[in-house]
Amino acid sequence: MTIAIYGGAFDPSTIAHRKIISSLKDVADEVWMMPCFSHLFDKKMSSPEHRLNMCELVAELEGIRVCDYEFSLKQSITTYESLKGLSEIYLEHDFNFVMGGDNLCNLPKWDKHEQLIAEFGIIAFERDGYDLTLFDSSKFKKLEILSNPYKDLNISSTEVRRLYAEEYTLETVSKKIRNMLPEPVFDYIQKHLYDLYRV
Numbered sequence: 073m074t075i076a077i078y079g080g081a082f083d084p085s086t087i088a089h090r091k092i093i094s095s096l097k098d099v100a101d102e103v104w105m106m107p108c109f110s111h112l113f114d115k116k117m118s119s120p121e122h123r124l125n126m127c128e129l130v131a132e133l134e135g136i137r138v139c140d141y142e143f144s145l146k147q148s149i150t151t152y153e154s155l156k157g158l159s160e161i162y163l164e165h166d167f168n169f170v171m172g173g174d175n176l177c178n179l180p181k182w183d184k185h186e187q188l189i190a191e192f193g194i195i196a197f198e199r200d201g202y203d204l205t206l207f208d209s210s211k212f213k214k215l216e217i218l219s220n221p222y223k224d225l226n227i228s229s230t231e232v233r234r235l236y237a238e239e240y241t242l243e244t245v246s247k248k249i250r251n252m253l254p255e256p257v258f259d260y261i262q263k264h265l266y267d268l269y270r271v
Contacts, residue, residue: 075162076100076195077139077155078170082107083117083229084265085130085257091221092197093134096170099195099216105131106154109142122265129256152184155192167192168214173199176207189213197221227252236261236269 076096082089082105089105096103105127109120117123120143127138141158142148149157155167169192171179176196179185188194193214198204200223209215235248250258261269 073101073165074099074193075165075167076103076170077106077158077167078103079106079108079151079154081115081117081229082123082127082130084123084232084253084261085126086227086229086232086252087254088222088225088227090130090134090254091225092170093130093136095197095218095221096195097134097136099218100168103134103136104139105136106139106141107143108148109146110148118265118268122260125264126257126260129260130254133254133256150183152182152188152191155188159192168195168216169193170195170197172197173202173204173217173220176204177202189215198223233269236266 076099078089078093078096080089085105093103093105107120107123107127110117124138124140124143130136131138139158141154145157151169155169159165159167169188171194173196176194179189182188189212191213193216194212195216195218196204197218198220200220204217207215232249232252253261
């Protein structure tokens, strides 16, 4: 089967993430969300357990799978190493990594990027300000460019955390953020992460 690996911090999982998942269902047999265990550059994030739990909530809504491969290793590794490890476990699957157009343009800076594009498919979403027509697809095992499904939305995990961190009352935060998150994720944050995000 063709598997789209959708990796990220997912801190938290947003409506934009759901829109990407919906688009991926049209080009892959299965979609697996794969939250990273930690950031390779020590970016501050919520605990792996909280981020995994939020991914599970989205996965249940979308009927997809959460891949906890990095969690089983208890460390973050390169994208290539993750895909290589998964391909050795699931020999029957064809793994494709999902990324935004900005990351595709920065791919030459990634560790082991040549092995990544030679051995695994890449599914990239268009991003304003990045010309993805410049890429020579002959260098890739497979390169598929998809239109941005959340182009008209100003939603990101960073923006959600920023809004929580500002001096809003709980009522004000709820009004601003509720529509940016899947309802179960919003409820989870209010119960488990509200104080953490407020810092």
